[in-house]
Amino acid sequence: MTLSRRGFLGLTGLTIAGGAGVGGMAGCGSRAAGSGQTAELLTSSLALPRRFTVALPIPTVKQPSGSADGADLYEIVQREADLEIVPGFQTPVFGYDGSFPGPTILSRRGRPIRVRHTNRLPVPTVVHLHGGHTPAESDGYPVDLLLPEGGVQLRGDAAHDMGGDVRAGSRVHSYPMDQLAATLWYHDHRMDFTAPQVWRGLAGFHLVHDEEEEGLGLPSGERDVPLMICDRAFQSDGQFRYPAIDPTMLERRGVQEDYMEGVLGDVILVNGAPWPMLEVDAARYRLRILNASNARRYDLRLDPAPNRGPGFVQIGSDGGLLAAPIEHASITVAAAERFDVVVDFGTYPVGSEVTLRNALGSGSTADVMRFRVVRTATDDSQLPEKLTELERLAPADAQIHREWSFSRGAVGEHAGWTINGLAFDPDRMDAEVKLGEVEIWRFFTDLHHPVHVHLNSFQVVGRNGGDPGPFDAGWKDTVDIRPAEYVDVAVRFSDHAGKFLMHCHNLEHEDMAMMSAFRTR
Numbered sequence: 192m193t194l195s196r197r198g199f200l201g202l203t204g205l206t207i208a209g210g211a212g213v214g215g216m217a218g219c220g221s222r223a224a225g226s227g228q229t230a231e232l233l234t235s236s237l238a239l240p241r242r243f244t245v246a247l248p249i250p251t252v253k254q255p256s257g258s259a260d261g262a263d264l265y266e267i268v269q270r271e272a273d274l275e276i277v278p279g280f281q282t283p284v285f286g287y288d289g290s291f292p293g294p295t296i297l298s299r300r301g302r303p304i305r306v307r308h309t310n311r312l313p314v315p316t317v318v319h320l321h322g323g324h325t326p327a328e329s330d331g332y333p334v335d336l337l338l339p340e341g342g343v344q345l346r347g348d349a350a351h352d353m354g355g356d357v358r359a360g361s362r363v364h365s366y367p368m369d370q371l372a373a374t375l376w377y378h379d380h381r382m383d384f385t386a387p388q389v390w391r392g393l394a395g396f397h398l399v400h401d402e403e404e405e406g407l408g409l410p411s412g413e414r415d416v417p418l419m420i421c422d423r424a425f426q427s428d429g430q431f432r433y434p435a436i437d438p439t440m441l442e443r444r445g446v447q448e449d450y451m452e453g454v455l456g457d458v459i460l461v462n463g464a465p466w467p468m469l470e471v472d473a474a475r476y477r478l479r480i481l482n483a484s485n486a487r488r489y490d491l492r493l494d495p496a497p498n499r500g501p502g503f504v505q506i507g508s509d510g511g512l513l514a515a516p517i518e519h520a521s522i523t524v525a526a527a528e529r530f531d532v533v534v535d536f537g538t539y540p541v542g543s544e545v546t547l548r549n550a551l552g553s554g555s556t557a558d559v560m561r562f563r564v565v566r567t568a569t570d571d572s573q574l575p576e577k578l579t580e581l582e583r584l585a586p587a588d589a590q591i592h593r594e595w596s597f598s599r600g601a602v603g604e605h606a607g608w609t610i611n612g613l614a615f616d617p618d619r620m621d622a623e624v625k626l627g628e629v630e631i632w633r634f635f636t637d638l639h640h641p642v643h644v645h646l647n648s649f650q651v652v653g654r655n656g657g658d659p660g661p662f663d664a665g666w667k668d669t670v671d672i673r674p675a676e677y678v679d680v681a682v683r684f685s686d687h688a689g690k691f692l693m694h695c696h697n698l699e700h701e702d703m704a705m706m707s708a709f710r711t712r
Protein backbone atom coordinates (compact mmCIF):
# COMPACT_ATOMS: atom_id res chain seq x y z
CA MET A 192 0.00 0.00 0.00
CA THR A 193 1.36 3.42 -0.85
CA LEU A 194 0.60 5.98 1.80
CA SER A 195 1.96 8.98 0.04
CA ARG A 196 1.43 9.81 -3.58
CA ARG A 197 4.26 10.31 -5.97
CA GLY A 198 4.54 13.43 -8.02
CA PHE A 199 2.94 13.98 -11.35
CA LEU A 200 5.06 12.97 -14.25
CA GLY A 201 5.30 15.53 -16.94
CA LEU A 202 4.33 18.50 -14.84
CA THR A 203 7.84 19.69 -14.22
CA GLY A 204 9.04 23.16 -14.95
CA LEU A 205 6.11 24.97 -13.39
CA THR A 206 6.62 27.41 -10.63
CA ILE A 207 5.10 26.09 -7.49
CA ALA A 208 3.39 28.77 -5.49
CA GLY A 209 4.41 28.32 -1.91
CA GLY A 210 2.07 28.31 1.00
CA ALA A 211 -1.65 28.10 1.31
CA GLY A 212 -3.99 30.93 1.99
CA VAL A 213 -5.91 33.75 0.56
CA GLY A 214 -4.62 35.79 -2.26
CA GLY A 215 -1.32 34.09 -2.94
CA MET A 216 -2.03 33.45 -6.58
CA ALA A 217 -4.91 35.78 -7.27
CA GLY A 218 -4.60 37.70 -10.44
CA CYS A 219 -1.38 36.14 -11.60
CA GLY A 220 -2.04 32.43 -11.66
CA SER A 221 -4.69 32.12 -14.27
CA ARG A 222 -3.90 32.74 -17.88
CA ALA A 223 -7.61 32.82 -18.43
CA ALA A 224 -8.05 35.41 -15.70
CA GLY A 225 -10.72 37.92 -16.47
CA SER A 226 -12.77 35.36 -18.35
CA GLY A 227 -14.18 33.96 -15.15
CA GLN A 228 -12.33 30.70 -15.64
CA THR A 229 -9.43 28.93 -14.04
CA ALA A 230 -8.66 26.69 -16.99
CA GLU A 231 -7.23 26.66 -20.50
CA LEU A 232 -9.08 26.37 -23.80
CA LEU A 233 -8.51 23.30 -25.95
CA THR A 234 -9.80 23.85 -29.47
CA SER A 235 -11.29 21.30 -31.82
CA SER A 236 -9.55 20.32 -35.03
CA LEU A 237 -12.76 19.62 -36.91
CA ALA A 238 -15.08 22.27 -38.32
CA LEU A 239 -17.50 23.10 -35.55
CA PRO A 240 -21.06 21.94 -36.25
CA ARG A 241 -23.75 24.50 -36.98
CA ARG A 242 -25.48 25.73 -33.88
CA PHE A 243 -29.13 25.13 -33.04
CA THR A 244 -29.73 22.44 -35.63
CA VAL A 245 -29.53 19.20 -33.63
CA ALA A 246 -32.61 18.35 -31.53
CA LEU A 247 -32.05 18.27 -27.79
CA PRO A 248 -31.83 14.62 -26.75
CA ILE A 249 -33.53 13.61 -23.53
CA PRO A 250 -31.63 10.81 -21.78
CA THR A 251 -33.65 7.61 -21.53
CA VAL A 252 -35.12 6.77 -18.15
CA LYS A 253 -33.70 3.58 -16.72
CA GLN A 254 -36.25 0.94 -15.81
CA PRO A 255 -35.61 -1.21 -12.76
CA SER A 256 -34.87 -4.86 -13.51
CA GLY A 257 -36.80 -5.93 -10.43
CA SER A 258 -37.13 -5.32 -6.74
CA ALA A 259 -36.15 -7.13 -3.58
CA ASP A 260 -36.57 -6.33 0.11
CA GLY A 261 -38.32 -3.06 -0.66
CA ALA A 262 -35.54 -1.84 -2.94
CA ASP A 263 -35.63 -1.35 -6.70
CA LEU A 264 -32.77 -2.92 -8.60
CA TYR A 265 -31.03 -1.41 -11.58
CA GLU A 266 -28.39 -2.88 -13.86
CA ILE A 267 -26.01 -0.56 -15.66
CA VAL A 268 -23.26 -1.73 -17.98
CA GLN A 269 -20.37 0.64 -18.50
CA ARG A 270 -19.19 0.12 -22.05
CA GLU A 271 -17.69 1.76 -25.10
CA ALA A 272 -19.91 2.96 -27.91
CA ASP A 273 -19.60 5.09 -31.03
CA LEU A 274 -22.07 7.97 -30.93
CA GLU A 275 -22.90 10.59 -33.53
CA ILE A 276 -22.39 13.71 -31.47
CA VAL A 277 -21.15 16.01 -34.21
CA PRO A 278 -23.30 15.32 -37.29
CA GLY A 279 -21.42 13.14 -39.76
CA PHE A 280 -18.82 11.95 -37.25
CA GLN A 281 -18.54 9.02 -34.87
CA THR A 282 -17.23 9.71 -31.38
CA PRO A 283 -16.09 6.78 -29.27
CA VAL A 284 -17.38 7.27 -25.73
CA PHE A 285 -17.25 5.54 -22.40
CA GLY A 286 -20.92 5.35 -21.53
CA TYR A 287 -23.18 4.08 -18.81
CA ASP A 288 -25.17 1.56 -20.88
CA GLY A 289 -23.12 2.89 -23.78
CA SER A 290 -24.89 6.24 -23.77
CA PHE A 291 -23.81 9.79 -23.04
CA PRO A 292 -25.38 11.13 -20.91
CA GLY A 293 -26.02 7.83 -19.17
CA PRO A 294 -29.60 6.75 -18.52
CA THR A 295 -31.51 8.83 -16.00
CA ILE A 296 -32.38 7.08 -12.77
CA LEU A 297 -35.63 8.21 -11.18
CA SER A 298 -35.98 7.43 -7.52
CA ARG A 299 -38.32 8.32 -4.70
CA ARG A 300 -37.41 9.70 -1.35
CA GLY A 301 -37.36 6.89 1.22
CA ARG A 302 -37.46 4.07 -1.35
CA PRO A 303 -34.01 2.44 -1.43
CA ILE A 304 -32.45 1.40 -4.68
CA ARG A 305 -29.54 -0.81 -5.59
CA VAL A 306 -27.56 -0.26 -8.76
CA ARG A 307 -25.29 -2.97 -10.08
CA HIS A 308 -22.59 -1.53 -12.29
CA THR A 309 -20.70 -3.86 -14.60
CA ASN A 310 -17.49 -2.57 -16.09
CA ARG A 311 -16.91 -3.59 -19.70
CA LEU A 312 -14.63 -0.62 -20.35
CA PRO A 313 -10.87 -0.98 -20.85
CA VAL A 314 -10.14 1.02 -17.67
CA PRO A 315 -10.94 0.78 -13.95
CA THR A 316 -13.86 2.93 -12.85
CA VAL A 317 -15.53 4.18 -9.67
CA VAL A 318 -19.16 5.30 -9.54
CA HIS A 319 -20.23 8.17 -7.32
CA LEU A 320 -23.76 9.46 -6.87
CA HIS A 321 -23.15 13.19 -6.57
CA GLY A 322 -25.50 14.66 -3.99
CA GLY A 323 -26.41 11.21 -2.68
CA HIS A 324 -26.79 10.67 1.05
CA THR A 325 -24.98 7.39 0.73
CA PRO A 326 -23.20 5.01 3.10
CA ALA A 327 -19.42 5.05 2.65
CA GLU A 328 -19.10 1.62 1.06
CA SER A 329 -21.44 2.65 -1.78
CA ASP A 330 -20.30 6.25 -2.17
CA GLY A 331 -17.50 5.59 -4.61
CA TYR A 332 -14.36 6.29 -2.61
CA PRO A 333 -11.81 6.97 -5.37
CA VAL A 334 -9.60 4.00 -4.58
CA ASP A 335 -12.54 1.53 -4.45
CA LEU A 336 -11.88 0.57 -8.03
CA LEU A 337 -14.13 -1.53 -10.21
CA LEU A 338 -11.77 -3.33 -12.57
CA PRO A 339 -12.91 -4.29 -16.06
CA GLU A 340 -14.75 -7.58 -16.36
CA GLY A 341 -12.25 -8.80 -18.92
CA GLY A 342 -9.18 -7.89 -16.82
CA VAL A 343 -6.73 -5.06 -17.27
CA GLN A 344 -3.00 -4.56 -17.17
CA LEU A 345 -2.19 -1.45 -15.13
CA ARG A 346 1.28 0.02 -15.09
CA GLY A 347 3.17 2.90 -13.52
CA ASP A 348 1.13 5.34 -11.41
CA ALA A 349 -2.05 3.46 -12.18
CA ALA A 350 -0.70 0.19 -10.81
CA HIS A 351 -0.12 1.39 -7.24
CA ASP A 352 -2.16 -0.49 -4.70
CA MET A 353 -3.92 2.34 -2.94
CA GLY A 354 -5.62 0.11 -0.42
CA GLY A 355 -9.19 0.44 -1.63
CA ASP A 356 -11.97 -2.09 -1.80
CA VAL A 357 -11.08 -3.27 -5.29
CA ARG A 358 -13.53 -5.49 -7.18
CA ALA A 359 -13.52 -6.93 -10.66
CA GLY A 360 -16.46 -7.11 -13.06
CA SER A 361 -19.34 -5.68 -11.12
CA ARG A 362 -20.27 -3.93 -7.91
CA VAL A 363 -23.62 -3.17 -6.31
CA HIS A 364 -24.14 0.32 -4.89
CA SER A 365 -26.87 0.60 -2.26
CA TYR A 366 -28.58 3.95 -2.09
CA PRO A 367 -31.07 4.46 0.76
CA MET A 368 -32.51 7.60 -0.97
CA ASP A 369 -33.32 8.96 2.42
CA GLN A 370 -33.15 12.52 1.13
CA LEU A 371 -35.14 15.37 -0.35
CA ALA A 372 -36.39 15.54 -3.92
CA ALA A 373 -33.49 16.96 -5.92
CA THR A 374 -31.46 16.81 -9.11
CA LEU A 375 -28.51 14.52 -8.52
CA TRP A 376 -26.06 13.07 -10.98
CA TYR A 377 -23.74 10.12 -11.09
CA HIS A 378 -20.31 10.14 -12.60
CA ASP A 379 -16.93 8.50 -12.56
CA HIS A 380 -14.65 9.12 -9.59
CA ARG A 381 -11.60 6.96 -10.32
CA MET A 382 -8.52 8.05 -8.41
CA ASP A 383 -6.26 10.22 -10.61
CA PHE A 384 -8.33 9.60 -13.76
CA THR A 385 -11.73 11.16 -13.07
CA ALA A 386 -11.25 14.08 -15.46
CA PRO A 387 -10.43 12.07 -18.61
CA GLN A 388 -13.09 9.45 -17.83
CA VAL A 389 -15.88 11.93 -17.28
CA TRP A 390 -14.74 13.77 -20.40
CA ARG A 391 -15.14 10.47 -22.29
CA GLY A 392 -18.78 10.31 -21.20
CA LEU A 393 -19.23 8.78 -17.76
CA ALA A 394 -21.99 11.00 -16.36
CA GLY A 395 -25.76 10.71 -15.99
CA PHE A 396 -28.72 12.16 -14.13
CA HIS A 397 -30.38 10.78 -11.03
CA LEU A 398 -33.58 12.60 -10.13
CA VAL A 399 -35.18 12.16 -6.74
CA HIS A 400 -38.89 12.86 -6.35
CA ASP A 401 -41.05 13.12 -3.28
CA GLU A 402 -44.68 13.83 -2.47
CA GLU A 403 -44.05 17.36 -1.31
CA GLU A 404 -42.44 18.35 -4.59
CA GLU A 405 -45.06 16.52 -6.65
CA GLY A 406 -47.81 18.29 -4.72
CA LEU A 407 -46.59 21.75 -5.77
CA GLY A 408 -47.94 21.55 -9.30
CA LEU A 409 -44.62 22.50 -10.90
CA PRO A 410 -44.20 21.87 -14.63
CA SER A 411 -43.82 18.11 -15.11
CA GLY A 412 -43.68 15.39 -17.73
CA GLU A 413 -42.33 16.75 -21.01
CA ARG A 414 -42.07 20.15 -19.37
CA ASP A 415 -39.57 18.91 -16.76
CA VAL A 416 -36.33 18.85 -18.72
CA PRO A 417 -32.89 17.89 -17.42
CA LEU A 418 -30.09 19.84 -19.10
CA MET A 419 -26.59 18.46 -18.69
CA ILE A 420 -24.30 21.18 -19.95
CA CYS A 421 -20.66 20.41 -20.64
CA ASP A 422 -17.91 21.48 -22.99
CA ARG A 423 -15.74 19.23 -25.10
CA ALA A 424 -13.19 19.46 -27.88
CA PHE A 425 -13.01 17.13 -30.86
CA GLN A 426 -10.26 15.77 -33.07
CA SER A 427 -10.61 15.92 -36.83
CA ASP A 428 -11.77 12.27 -36.88
CA GLY A 429 -14.58 12.97 -34.41
CA GLN A 430 -12.89 11.57 -31.31
CA PHE A 431 -12.99 13.63 -28.16
CA ARG A 432 -9.81 15.60 -27.79
CA TYR A 433 -8.26 15.71 -24.31
CA PRO A 434 -4.70 16.64 -23.29
CA ALA A 435 -3.97 13.53 -21.22
CA ILE A 436 -0.33 12.62 -20.77
CA ASP A 437 -1.40 9.02 -21.23
CA PRO A 438 -4.54 8.63 -23.36
CA THR A 439 -4.82 4.94 -22.47
CA MET A 440 -5.51 5.91 -18.84
CA LEU A 441 -3.73 2.73 -17.83
CA GLU A 442 -0.37 4.06 -16.76
CA ARG A 443 0.25 7.74 -16.18
CA ARG A 444 -2.10 10.24 -14.65
CA GLY A 445 -2.23 13.94 -15.35
CA VAL A 446 -2.64 16.37 -18.19
CA GLN A 447 -0.12 18.26 -20.28
CA GLU A 448 1.39 21.09 -18.33
CA ASP A 449 -0.49 23.85 -20.17
CA TYR A 450 -3.80 22.41 -19.01
CA MET A 451 -3.14 21.86 -15.35
CA GLU A 452 -5.51 24.68 -14.40
CA GLY A 453 -8.31 22.77 -16.07
CA VAL A 454 -9.52 21.86 -19.54
CA LEU A 455 -12.11 23.86 -21.48
CA GLY A 456 -13.56 22.74 -24.79
CA ASP A 457 -14.87 24.90 -27.63
CA VAL A 458 -18.04 22.86 -28.24
CA ILE A 459 -20.91 23.21 -25.80
CA LEU A 460 -22.97 20.06 -25.43
CA VAL A 461 -26.36 19.82 -23.80
CA ASN A 462 -27.42 16.25 -23.05
CA GLY A 463 -24.62 15.18 -25.33
CA ALA A 464 -25.64 17.26 -28.37
CA PRO A 465 -23.81 20.33 -29.66
CA TRP A 466 -25.76 23.59 -29.19
CA PRO A 467 -29.09 21.79 -29.52
CA MET A 468 -32.56 23.10 -30.23
CA LEU A 469 -35.70 22.31 -28.27
CA GLU A 470 -39.19 23.09 -29.53
CA VAL A 471 -41.34 24.21 -26.64
CA ASP A 472 -44.95 25.12 -25.95
CA ALA A 473 -45.71 28.67 -24.91
CA ALA A 474 -45.85 27.48 -21.30
CA ARG A 475 -43.81 27.10 -18.17
CA TYR A 476 -40.96 24.63 -18.18
CA ARG A 477 -38.88 23.29 -15.36
CA LEU A 478 -35.25 23.13 -16.44
CA ARG A 479 -32.84 21.17 -14.28
CA ILE A 480 -29.54 22.75 -15.14
CA LEU A 481 -26.43 20.72 -14.36
CA ASN A 482 -22.95 21.93 -15.16
CA ALA A 483 -21.17 18.64 -15.85
CA SER A 484 -18.11 20.32 -17.34
CA ASN A 485 -14.66 19.44 -16.09
CA ALA A 486 -13.71 23.04 -15.37
CA ARG A 487 -15.90 25.54 -17.20
CA ARG A 488 -18.08 28.08 -15.40
CA TYR A 489 -21.13 29.54 -17.15
CA ASP A 490 -23.19 32.67 -16.73
CA LEU A 491 -26.47 31.67 -18.35
CA ARG A 492 -29.08 34.08 -19.62
CA LEU A 493 -31.98 34.05 -22.06
CA ASP A 494 -31.70 36.09 -25.24
CA PRO A 495 -34.01 37.86 -25.70
CA ALA A 496 -35.02 38.25 -22.09
CA PRO A 497 -38.76 37.89 -21.57
CA ASN A 498 -40.88 41.04 -21.94
CA ARG A 499 -42.33 40.55 -18.53
CA GLY A 500 -41.02 38.73 -15.51
CA PRO A 501 -37.57 37.35 -14.83
CA GLY A 502 -35.66 35.04 -17.13
CA PHE A 503 -35.30 32.32 -14.56
CA VAL A 504 -37.22 31.54 -11.40
CA GLN A 505 -35.04 29.30 -9.29
CA ILE A 506 -37.00 26.70 -7.33
CA GLY A 507 -34.25 24.35 -6.24
CA SER A 508 -30.53 24.09 -5.65
CA ASP A 509 -28.17 21.12 -5.49
CA GLY A 510 -29.88 19.37 -2.59
CA GLY A 511 -33.58 20.16 -2.91
CA LEU A 512 -36.26 22.80 -3.11
CA LEU A 513 -35.70 26.36 -1.99
CA ALA A 514 -37.96 27.80 0.71
CA ALA A 515 -39.38 30.20 -1.87
CA PRO A 516 -38.68 30.92 -5.54
CA ILE A 517 -35.83 33.33 -6.37
CA GLU A 518 -35.85 35.39 -9.57
CA HIS A 519 -32.66 35.70 -11.60
CA ALA A 520 -31.90 37.48 -14.85
CA SER A 521 -28.81 35.28 -15.17
CA ILE A 522 -27.37 32.30 -13.35
CA THR A 523 -23.72 31.61 -12.70
CA VAL A 524 -23.06 27.88 -12.57
CA ALA A 525 -19.78 26.33 -11.53
CA ALA A 526 -18.79 22.75 -12.27
CA ALA A 527 -21.11 20.19 -10.63
CA GLU A 528 -23.66 22.74 -9.40
CA ARG A 529 -27.36 22.30 -10.21
CA PHE A 530 -29.97 24.99 -10.62
CA ASP A 531 -33.58 23.89 -10.78
CA VAL A 532 -35.39 26.72 -12.55
CA VAL A 533 -38.72 27.55 -14.14
CA VAL A 534 -38.76 29.44 -17.43
CA ASP A 535 -42.09 30.74 -18.71
CA PHE A 536 -42.03 30.47 -22.49
CA GLY A 537 -45.64 31.70 -22.36
CA THR A 538 -44.18 35.19 -22.04
CA TYR A 539 -42.80 34.93 -25.60
CA PRO A 540 -44.90 35.16 -28.75
CA VAL A 541 -45.30 31.91 -30.66
CA GLY A 542 -42.56 31.74 -33.27
CA SER A 543 -39.93 33.23 -30.96
CA GLU A 544 -36.46 31.82 -30.80
CA VAL A 545 -34.94 32.08 -27.36
CA THR A 546 -31.25 31.38 -27.06
CA LEU A 547 -29.56 30.29 -23.86
CA ARG A 548 -26.33 32.23 -23.88
CA ASN A 549 -23.23 32.07 -21.74
CA ALA A 550 -21.87 35.47 -20.80
CA LEU A 551 -18.64 33.87 -19.57
CA GLY A 552 -17.96 32.40 -22.99
CA SER A 553 -16.78 33.97 -26.22
CA GLY A 554 -17.22 32.88 -29.80
CA SER A 555 -18.63 29.36 -29.91
CA THR A 556 -18.80 29.04 -26.13
CA ALA A 557 -21.01 32.10 -25.75
CA ASP A 558 -23.93 29.97 -26.99
CA VAL A 559 -25.43 26.99 -25.20
CA MET A 560 -28.72 26.00 -26.84
CA ARG A 561 -31.91 27.42 -28.31
CA PHE A 562 -35.60 27.07 -27.58
CA ARG A 563 -38.17 27.63 -30.30
CA VAL A 564 -41.62 28.51 -29.04
CA VAL A 565 -43.75 26.62 -31.52
CA ARG A 566 -47.33 26.54 -30.23
CA THR A 567 -49.75 27.90 -27.72
CA ALA A 568 -50.79 25.37 -25.13
CA THR A 569 -52.74 25.12 -21.94
CA ASP A 570 -50.61 25.43 -18.87
CA ASP A 571 -52.03 24.26 -15.59
CA SER A 572 -48.68 24.31 -13.79
CA GLN A 573 -48.24 26.34 -10.64
CA LEU A 574 -45.38 28.34 -9.25
CA PRO A 575 -46.23 28.58 -5.56
CA GLU A 576 -44.84 31.44 -3.50
CA LYS A 577 -43.75 29.01 -0.85
CA LEU A 578 -42.05 25.79 -1.87
CA THR A 579 -40.94 24.04 1.28
CA GLU A 580 -40.17 24.41 4.95
CA LEU A 581 -36.42 24.69 4.65
CA GLU A 582 -34.62 23.65 7.77
CA ARG A 583 -31.95 26.23 8.60
CA LEU A 584 -28.71 25.03 10.10
CA ALA A 585 -27.93 27.48 12.89
CA PRO A 586 -24.32 28.65 12.67
CA ALA A 587 -24.54 29.66 16.32
CA ASP A 588 -24.90 25.99 17.21
CA ALA A 589 -21.52 25.16 15.75
CA GLN A 590 -18.88 24.17 18.28
CA ILE A 591 -16.31 23.25 15.67
CA HIS A 592 -14.90 25.54 12.99
CA ARG A 593 -12.54 24.19 10.36
CA GLU A 594 -10.56 25.94 7.68
CA TRP A 595 -9.73 24.50 4.30
CA SER A 596 -7.44 26.35 1.98
CA PHE A 597 -7.53 25.47 -1.73
CA SER A 598 -4.40 26.42 -3.59
CA ARG A 599 -1.85 25.46 -6.11
CA GLY A 600 0.93 23.56 -4.41
CA ALA A 601 3.49 20.85 -4.51
CA VAL A 602 2.32 17.32 -5.01
CA GLY A 603 5.41 15.25 -4.46
CA GLU A 604 8.13 16.90 -6.52
CA HIS A 605 5.73 18.44 -8.99
CA ALA A 606 3.11 21.12 -9.27
CA GLY A 607 -0.44 20.19 -8.45
CA TRP A 608 -3.33 21.32 -6.33
CA THR A 609 -3.58 21.05 -2.60
CA ILE A 610 -5.90 21.56 0.35
CA ASN A 611 -4.23 23.07 3.40
CA GLY A 612 -0.95 22.54 1.57
CA LEU A 613 -1.45 18.79 1.35
CA ALA A 614 -1.97 16.47 -1.56
CA PHE A 615 -4.79 13.95 -1.21
CA ASP A 616 -3.93 10.76 0.61
CA PRO A 617 -6.80 8.26 0.76
CA ASP A 618 -5.56 6.92 4.08
CA ARG A 619 -5.15 10.25 5.86
CA MET A 620 -8.26 11.61 7.56
CA ASP A 621 -8.12 15.38 7.57
CA ALA A 622 -11.06 15.72 9.94
CA GLU A 623 -12.94 13.54 12.37
CA VAL A 624 -16.50 14.76 12.38
CA LYS A 625 -19.27 13.87 14.81
CA LEU A 626 -22.52 12.87 13.18
CA GLY A 627 -25.46 15.11 13.95
CA GLU A 628 -23.46 18.23 14.89
CA VAL A 629 -23.42 21.50 13.01
CA GLU A 630 -19.93 22.69 12.09
CA ILE A 631 -18.75 25.75 10.22
CA TRP A 632 -16.30 25.09 7.42
CA ARG A 633 -14.46 27.98 5.84
CA PHE A 634 -13.10 27.45 2.32
CA PHE A 635 -10.32 29.77 1.13
CA THR A 636 -9.16 29.89 -2.46
CA ASP A 637 -6.33 31.22 -4.58
CA LEU A 638 -8.14 30.80 -7.93
CA HIS A 639 -11.61 29.53 -8.89
CA HIS A 640 -12.38 26.33 -7.06
CA PRO A 641 -15.86 24.77 -7.02
CA VAL A 642 -15.80 23.02 -3.65
CA HIS A 643 -17.88 19.88 -3.19
CA VAL A 644 -18.65 17.94 -0.02
CA HIS A 645 -19.93 14.37 -0.08
CA LEU A 646 -22.57 12.78 2.19
CA ASN A 647 -24.79 15.74 3.12
CA SER A 648 -25.67 19.09 1.63
CA PHE A 649 -24.59 22.23 3.45
CA GLN A 650 -25.82 25.81 3.66
CA VAL A 651 -23.80 28.84 2.70
CA VAL A 652 -23.51 31.22 5.64
CA GLY A 653 -21.54 33.99 3.97
CA ARG A 654 -18.85 35.13 1.59
CA ASN A 655 -15.82 37.11 2.66
CA GLY A 656 -17.54 37.76 5.96
CA GLY A 657 -20.61 39.25 4.27
CA ASP A 658 -23.87 37.81 3.07
CA PRO A 659 -24.16 34.75 0.85
CA GLY A 660 -24.20 35.40 -2.88
CA PRO A 661 -27.23 35.34 -5.18
CA PHE A 662 -26.62 31.71 -6.17
CA ASP A 663 -25.96 30.34 -2.70
CA ALA A 664 -29.52 29.73 -1.50
CA GLY A 665 -30.85 26.44 -0.21
CA TRP A 666 -29.12 23.12 0.25
CA LYS A 667 -25.85 23.10 -1.65
CA ASP A 668 -23.28 20.37 -2.11
CA THR A 669 -21.00 22.35 -4.38
CA VAL A 670 -20.15 26.01 -3.96
CA ASP A 671 -18.56 28.28 -6.55
CA ILE A 672 -15.62 30.04 -4.94
CA ARG A 673 -13.89 32.80 -6.85
CA PRO A 674 -10.23 33.78 -6.67
CA ALA A 675 -9.03 34.93 -3.27
CA GLU A 676 -12.40 34.47 -1.70
CA TYR A 677 -13.57 32.70 1.40
CA VAL A 678 -16.92 31.11 1.92
CA ASP A 679 -18.37 29.91 5.20
CA VAL A 680 -20.74 26.99 5.10
CA ALA A 681 -22.69 25.22 7.83
CA VAL A 682 -22.38 21.45 7.49
CA ARG A 683 -24.13 18.70 9.38
CA PHE A 684 -23.69 15.06 8.55
CA SER A 685 -26.86 13.39 9.72
CA ASP A 686 -25.84 9.75 9.53
CA HIS A 687 -23.56 7.13 7.91
CA ALA A 688 -20.27 6.69 9.72
CA GLY A 689 -17.20 6.24 7.57
CA LYS A 690 -14.71 7.81 5.21
CA PHE A 691 -15.97 10.52 2.88
CA LEU A 692 -14.51 13.11 0.56
CA MET A 693 -14.53 16.78 0.02
CA HIS A 694 -12.73 18.17 -2.97
CA CYS A 695 -12.48 20.68 -5.74
CA HIS A 696 -14.83 19.74 -8.58
CA ASN A 697 -12.61 21.21 -11.24
CA LEU A 698 -11.84 17.66 -12.32
CA GLU A 699 -8.28 18.41 -13.36
CA HIS A 700 -7.63 19.89 -9.93
CA GLU A 701 -9.30 16.91 -8.33
CA ASP A 702 -7.07 14.49 -10.23
CA MET A 703 -4.04 16.54 -9.31
CA ALA A 704 -4.68 15.86 -5.62
CA MET A 705 -7.11 18.62 -4.55
CA MET A 706 -9.14 16.29 -2.38
CA SER A 707 -9.39 15.70 1.31
CA ALA A 708 -10.85 12.81 3.27
CA PHE A 709 -12.80 13.10 6.49
CA ARG A 710 -14.28 10.51 8.77
CA THR A 711 -17.72 10.70 10.32
CA ARG A 712 -18.50 8.88 13.54
Ligand code: C2O
Binds near residue numbers: 378643692
Ligand atom coordinates in the same frame (compact mmCIF):
# COMPACT_ATOMS: atom_id res chain seq x y z
CU1 C2O B 1 -19.30 15.00 -8.22
CU2 C2O B 1 -16.77 13.70 -5.38
O1 C2O B 1 -17.97 14.29 -6.86
Ligand code: CU
Binds near residue numbers: 319320645
Ligand atom coordinates in the same frame (compact mmCIF):
# COMPACT_ATOMS: atom_id res chain seq x y z
CU1 CU C 1 -20.23 14.01 -4.65
Ligand code: CU
Binds near residue numbers: 641697
Ligand atom coordinates in the same frame (compact mmCIF):
# COMPACT_ATOMS: atom_id res chain seq x y z
CU1 CU D 1 -9.84 23.70 -7.91
